Amino acid sequence: MDDELYSKLLPLRNLIDELDRKILETLNRRSEIVVEIGKIKHSVNLDDSVIKPERESQIIEKLQRINTGPFQTSAIEHVWKEIISACRDLERSMQVAYLGPKGSFSEQAAFEHFGRSVNNVQCTSFDEVFHAIESGRADVGMVPIENSIEGAVNRSLDLFLNSNLKIIGERSLIIKHCLLTKSGNMNGIKKITAHPQALAQCQEWLNKHYPNLERVSTSSNSEAAHIASKSEDFAAIAGMIAAESWGLRPVYSNIQDDINNRTRFLAIGNIESSPSGNDKTSLILAVPNKACAVYEMLKPFAIHKVSMTRFESRPARTGQWEYYFYVDIIGHQKETNVSRALELIKTQVAFFKNLGSYPAQ
Template structure:
């Protein structure tokens, strides 16, 4: 009868053989990726195609019959694709920093660890880095299911020529962190205003007498907490690990379905995938019935509008710019016709991008 050691030794030999096959296949895939990069360069095509990546993930997850977890399939191939892209062309991605923020995590989720991720101090700085060509893409937050729109991001599109290339949806989980990990040591709570707002009810119930202090980011709050035992930060589990903090209480956000949407901005439009979303920005003349006229072209063609938002025009009192998200690509016939009808009643009109819809 075989001993346990012999059984384990045989199984480990099988694992080693499989790992050798995986390594060989990864290198074969890398060679093909390099050939694709050369072909794209010869035709002047963009090396990054978010729609193609999404299709790869969905096809592999659909084919996976286990026991390897479906979520892990996407994470593994995210890094394989990221490493392959780095062979085609090193990718530099700017994001609203600092490190360990949720925007940082969104950038890692979209581009993987092989991309060069650069933290910047503000949303305008991210747009400027991409506009000047010092970064290939930028990642910025645009809205949260609890606290709504990130106005600074929408305002940037008024004057910027950058376009939206992709969207990222992330579940946001807030933890209360400190050096000691004890509730009784908390003298102040620091975090980004959005994070504080998303945890408002929990804080009122559990730390009603403790001052709440705004910080530039959740990661900056975590860094300050690491330097002062009396400060607790609301930040991510990754921030706790980075700054050597302990978790006092995890998942303190009031809304368990707390999602933030991020945008990937770049300099060229994304190709059509068949599962797209289009964002537009426009200014209309102040006329009776103008709002009805804005929406009618989409209703008549049965085009679903997923969001409509207005922002005041800073240079003109009581005038507004509208932002509209709709299902479909600007090159789709029905969408193209509807946008042409909308443009006819606008004083200003701009397509902000057509990009793969995050599902």
């Protein structure tokens, strides 16, 4: 570097160093206040929960609103999620359950939602995620609920039916599937393994490029990556987070049939989220077997001007062609119009379950 260029850059770099020092001082001061809040809560036996979904959402939303740039507004959530996570950890370490092993999309969703200053509880099934929270082994969890290509994740829907856990947040991930091997090529590969949803999401690509290779279903894409990391015979379909976690190399990237492939995840726990100003509420409903029952079930939403964002049905497994309806609406259950709609719906349905209100992403 020539002297003239160096002389121009040096004062700017010194200024960045000084600003970084001030940022660190501010973060330490913020941490001190968080610790003090924790002491006050502990002294009066206030709610033991270290996560306040509505408060965290409000902090990020406010910062995004007042940002004048050039720091990107889209980056604020990523930065402050980690700041909040690190500060939360000073109050009490939080256990987060998700479908493992390491390198899964569920892990990625959990990190994006809760930050990385958490203790991981890697589970072998969605059932175990729910049980880990219900038994106290984990504070919160993350489960997939729907995919833009394959639709609902039915096992997650079924587990909500018989669980007392609440939805406390949501996270949408763009799913980019890669074909991964130990060598970075397909020499000697005899089988391709992945979660059934991933195999379905890449079905056209696989039919075109590797129609003769056996496809093997596994409990998760990260488990598929684990298998491929130990075998010269297997290729795995998974994300780059799995490749990094298991030492695999991509043969092909973005092999999903739809480039807009997304999966929506739900954060769950034993927490009642207060209104944040931008919320959703999720319900499970069933109707009596009579004419116009579904119309009567939905009518209160129209009366009280409550918008639906999702309507999904699942068999009730009674053998009588009865169904449960999974419904997402805009608004918090404590908002007047939502509250009135829910009270009226209760009089119209045979089954009503509120899965919780939570900040919308």
